[in-house]
Amino acid sequence: MNKLQIKEYFNKISNERDKWRRRNSYYHKDIQFLLSFLIPRQSKVLDVGCSTGDVLASIHTNVGKGIDFSPAMVAVAKSKYPSLNFEVMDVENLELNEKYDYIILSDVIGFLNDVQGTFQGLHKVSHNKTKVIITCCSQFWEPALKLFGKLHLKMRQPIQNWLSRGDIENILYLAGFEVIKKGERLLCPKYIPLISTFLNNVVAKLPLIRRLCLVNYFIARPKTGNQITSIPAATVSVIIPARNEKGNIEDAIKRVPKMGEHTEIVFVEGHSTDETLQEMERVKIAYPNVDIKILVQDGKGKGDAVRKGFDAACGDILMILDADLTVRPEELPKFYQAITNGAGEFINGSRLVYQLENDSMRTLNIAGNKFFSLMFSWLLDQRIKDTLCGTKVLRKENYEKIKKGREFFGDFDPFGDFDLLFGAAKLNLKIIDLPIRYQARSYGITNISRFKHGWLLLKMVLFAMRKIKFV
Template sequence: MFFAKDNGYPMKKYFYRLLAKYLAFYIRSSDEVTEVSPKNKWLLQYLGHPLAHSITHLPLAQDQLLAKKTAYVVLNGNLHYERDIQAFLTNLQQLCTAQTRVMVCYYNALWRPLTHLATRWGFRSHLPEQNWFSASDLKNFGLLADYEIVSEQQRILCPIYIPLVSYLLNRWLAPLPLFRWFTLVRIAVLRPLQANRWAQPSVSVVVAARNEAGNIENIVKRLPKMGDHDELILVEGNSGDDTWEEIKRVQATYKGKVNIKIAQQPGKGKGDAVRKGFALATQDILMILDADLTVSPEDLPKFYQAIVHNKGEFINGSRLVYPMENKAMRFFNLLGNKAFAKAFSFLLNQRFKDTLCGTKVISRHNYLRLAQHRSFFGDFDPFGDFDLLFGSARLGLKIVEIPVSYKARTYGKTNIKRWSQGFLLLKMVWFAARKIKFI
């Protein structure tokens, strides 16, 4: 939309490099990218993606449909020119599977007078803009054409290169509240609302257990049945009590009644134990349940129904809605949970109330995609929560929270070291901010 004429090349180069950088956060080198009806070549050129291509029109012919399914669809300003946005988005479903993400770049109506000046001064060609629409308009068009907005971000306060000034405005100020109201570009991530092709899927429930000997048998007894081939994976990690012996005893006791896999983690931390458990999992849906039973196993069917019925693609528990049992969470832990939820809502452009709840659910397919590109954020999360949250946000997954009742422990002591781990969490927030928000 901006800088469509070649005589704006230096500014065009800077603008499209910025836009490509923001899109590259989501778009992986191993997945196919399709830009629909591009107005120029610049975005794909600076995206530099080995599997990127463009198509010029929709709808596709019948013999093209299967060949053209793609992981990412990029719309760079297209919707400003479409006479019928609803019909365009409906036809776009031809390119999509349930896992496809549609990246919609559109422009802030506050900049409309400046676009007219840019046209008058020759920095852009005369283009027949028909539509200036808001985020709520896009949400409504998506609803009508069977899409859902997963997240949205605001970018670029200065579309031309001015040494130091452009860097300060676009990297550090544009993402901040108030400043982002005046940004030029909106980037919305849409997911097609296509049904999951699951027929009564089964689950792999992973439990990381450290010094939890008194809870192991209760986990097995209370675990509800969800699919026909559910499995429970118990991973012991560096316990000082007889947790490992209890895990082996319970596996032998319930053999033939409950499919139990057991392992000892190779490293340290809950995240390492969960990754070990997920590596052993074979079912369609992966679940994490904390061994302390502060979240009831009986709540897991709520998570199961949410992911099976496509309410979300990453389901996160929230302990901060219902009243907690006395002594379930200490005061400073509660404050920390609320603060980190606010921080991650800002960073990931999706709403969170509780990022640290141990109960989390994701499909095995999406987890494998997430794990394939784990190196983007690094491997220093001992908890495992943020590895999954960051990775899900980068995949453009729809994240949904399910409120759960949080109970006090009935056995053992907490493994949480709130001060030292709190400082580590702050470090992770800052690291994520530079990888996700301030880029």
């Protein structure tokens, strides 16, 4: 669902919201208790996604403000709590000039279009001692909550992003926040006399078992000092390997943003049969103000094309963008920011955080990606959620080091993804996942053979065990 559809949904159910809150009062009262416990009295509080106002009203705040992008929800909140300050506002386009001591996002992040951008925007309303408190439901409970909705045991909700604990911490890090405390609550979200209290106050606190709780919460603060340092602007080369992608070439030119001091686009054509090369030559003439290089790869496979593009690139920063544009070119500035501010040295796109568009990734592809992400996180001792996302970014000086050490692993990767990941890990580069929204291709068909390449990747994992892990 897009943002407009989500807003319409919340407007529609605004008059029913409190009825469902009463039916599940045990859950909502526990969230309110947690927030009241964490937030000192007389703090200045901003409640993001305030709904009908109950959370803000439950906190003993000196100055409080609730914002929500649903006008109907805000109208209900104002009628219930006329002495409190509520305003219609989209947190993804925050327009506030005040600073707050505590910022609450309770059951909100699953409905955001751009979680990283939202977190970054919170700096505008934060001072150096601000605490951001996030509560959300655990991924583990997703099937049960969907079932409860169908059985009318809870309010049915639109499709949302189910972010893992690691996803949330990683996005906070990318957005310039550090997690200082985290925890879990509610093993039993319904009230059962004596049993609920025992399960939630005793059993839910035990190691391992606490991971089964419904609610995850995080307390974060703005990063301080030199934890992420600024690096001067750099030049950028965007490498676009393309085979039978004629219909996407001009779109790529139009949509790749200008980044840093200068941005060049390097097309690497892979022996297409649909006049992709001719289209590249046409757009180079049609867009004289864009720095475009056109190469034709000598060998086969995306890995070969990427290496040829990297060798010809002039930029300080190298970016890979797949020509199918299933990763939006408009996302590239996030990668630029992450590598220039020192958040990471190898920025790896992750398609497996946000809810996927219909048909954007087939079920077997998703399963394969998740399997290989677990394997490679273990192999490389760094968190890697999506090994096969085509968008990867690193500095050219580090690529040259990877290239020099390539003989250690051998040239056996047709994709290019694992050649770079292995090399980055061998150099002890800091690898960071950057969540992106993955969309269905609008032109052509995928060039990936799931079973053939899946078998190759499995052999690659076994090879990497010998080369990296068991040494």
